[in-house]
Amino acid sequence: MTMLGMPPSRPRRDPVDGPIAFTGGHHFTLQGDTGIEKLAQEATAPLSVILQVTKRCDFDCSFCSETLQMPDPTMRELDTIHGNLAGTKRVFLSGGEPLLRRDFPDIVDLYQDFIIGVPTNATRGVELAEHLAGKVAYVNIGFDGPRSIFARVRGDYDKAIRGAKAMIGYGLPVSLSAVVLRSTLHGLPYLLQIADVFDAGKLKLILPLRKGNALGLDEREFIGLEEARDVFDRLTELRATHDWRPAVRMTPWTESTEGHMVVVEPNGLAQAWPVYDRSNLFLPLGNLLKEPITTIWERYPYKANHLAKYLGASIQTADRPVV
Template identity: 60%
Template sequence: MIAYSPPVPAVDPTARSAGDEGPSRAEEPVVFTDGHHFHLAASADLEAVAAVAAGPLSVILQVTKRCNFDCSFCSETLQESDPTLAALERMRDNLAGVPRVFLSGGEPLLRRDLIDIVDMFTGTVIGVPTNATRGIQHARRLAGRVAFVNVGLEGPRATTNRVRGDYDTVMEGVRAFQDAGLPLSLSAVVYRSTLTALPFTYQIADLLDAGKLKLILPLKKGNALDLADHEFITVEEATATFDRLAELRTVHDWRPALRLTAWTPDTEGHMIVIGPSGQASAWPVYDAPDLLEPLGSLLNEPITEVWRRYRFKRNHYAKYLGQSIQTLSRSDRPPAGPVTGRIVHA
């Protein structure tokens, strides 16, 4: 596990003062794991940690809206100009104290100056969500600079080609990431028509030694407005899907962590997304236009002010700490027999 001092006061009253080197590993309420997600220490309480938090655990910073794919589930279809490096520096300064930043898109690897952006966030847990199609161009320079790359892959060739884009080009980029020694995770958007592909997706994640496989249900926005209604599975079906993958994980000894996010009241608004203009928003807010609830501009004020008016604090911490979604950690080894995943409702 990679430990760090999160933007929350230590729950343990013996934690060191701000003038010392920071709380010890044992005193930290939250750690970042080799499964590329956050974990709450056994001695810490979610409600207490969320209640005293001065800022988020993680934010998504869109460094571009441009993309070279046209994924059938894409919600980011409205275009904006790329932020300048100067604007990104201001946002970086206003994000001080946030443990993890996703440098996202669009497709972030389309930015030729991506390494300059990555270097701005040195000292932060940096995740880069990507379709990997520019992996050959960027992999070696990203190595040692980011915590992990998160590659979108819905399954074997035919499934990924239908849902997302060119499987072979994606895998060329993935191999470049591996050759450069970059830690890797996979994410897949789940349709009813892709359920049969998911065991193969999990096996691919295991073969790649991915830190985690993250499964996400689509939201009705952007391109996904054109999806047939039957492609959207229910929370109950998502639970059954997770349980089946957990059983297969036991049978085949697959190692990556497994996470599945369904859109329930407990996951509403859990993400803080910062658009290219610096506008911060809660996402997804089910009754808001474009599912985004504006929170303020990161160009003009620090994240602590944005956090103060953010009304999904508990959902944010519950989701990122795996307590409102279905999870199996990389170290979990479920016992033989029936395995039950969980969606915990507050």
């Protein structure tokens, strides 16, 4: 029984649509033997879109790439974007820190015909968990390690813990994500144990990109793919040894993951991210305040990378190496 007897959160959208199914609260899976290249040719819209409902944040993470500010979109603009996203299966209502918007529950209500994911630092989880329960497929909490690591690279550990506990208490499925720096590697086993205590569906490891605050990181903080593979292998061995339950995933920045995200900024501009030869790592595609996602998708050059990433074909898992 969850807090106040509320049922676990579930997406309203039918989780099965053609060859792709949304399963386990966190994942898309491919049904049958249709290949990703063929799916990319046939798809008319992205599988998943990241919509920044604000650029504001109450943390100042040492690795953050989103440091340029712009005005929040109005509810009318978000309604226009909502209509123009028809054909997309999942929308991450993201930031900045999306829960800083006092009207965030209204935004969640507006997007109920999509599978909704919420990336968050959980600092306003105590205030908003009740309003998200039953409406959000899952929340992805940025969490980089135990208290000393978290405080150094991200912010207020105890506030984030309280928020995460509130979300879990209201039955919201949770995953954790961490940006992996050389100086935080020693904390990863403790982080996986925290994820296990939270009953998180997965722990996602992300390598930093040189943008925003990360431009100020010491060069030594960036680890290469070979070292990342070794770190991942040791962590999955510990997972098996201690019977920790969360899945462990790692997204490497390689040719197969370039441009895989479609990020919509608060001004409606849809961009492919990360595109390595662009100074800001963004490739502009069009504006969702002016045209539908189906039109923007036609000019998107990373369709196969997009589908491969969100179907788990280009990330490292316990049985799939970095490629």
